[in-house]
Amino acid sequence: MFDIGFWELILVGVVALLVLGPERLPVAVRTLAHWIKLIRSTANAVKAELTEELRIQELHNDLKKAEQLNMQNLSPDLQASLDELRSAAASVNRPYAQPEATPEAAQAESLTTLNPAPAAEPVTAKPEDQDKQEAKP
Numbered sequence: 001m002f003d004i005g006f007w008e009l010i011l012v013g014v015v016a017l018l019v020l021g022p023e024r025l026p027v028a029v030r031t032l033a034h035w036i037k038l039i040r041s042t043a044n045a046v047k048a049e050l051t052e053e054l055r056i057q058e059l060h061n062d063l064k065k066a067e068q069l070n071m072q073n074l075s076p077d078l079q080a081s082l083d084e085l086r087s088a089a090a091s092v093n094r095p096y097a098q099p100e101a102t103p104e105a106a107q108a109e110s111l112t113t114l115n116p117a118p119a120a121e122p123v124t125a126k127p128e129d130q131d132k133q134e135a136k137p
Helices: 006-072 076-096 103-114 127-135
Strands: none
Touching: none
């Protein structure tokens, strides 16, 4: 992968020994090995998951193609019953569709948006309350 030869690896080891020292080198090697193992396992898990998803997508596409071919090769009787089912499903959905607005309802709605109700008047204090407030200071 990195195309490192034997002598190059020895040189890296000697430099690491000089930089880290004999006490810290084994700990650094173990830590490096742990991180490499973790990265490899994560990469393999992602690769396996992507392969599985691609396989599922391919099977799904094959199933759709087979289903379309079978729908085109139906006998006339089955095609007629399928059309009946589709029309029945459409008739069931019709009552739940939004009813079209009648002209009177549309006109009433437009009038309420053009002439909104008057705003409420602000509340003021009663004259008796004002006299009491003036007498307090």
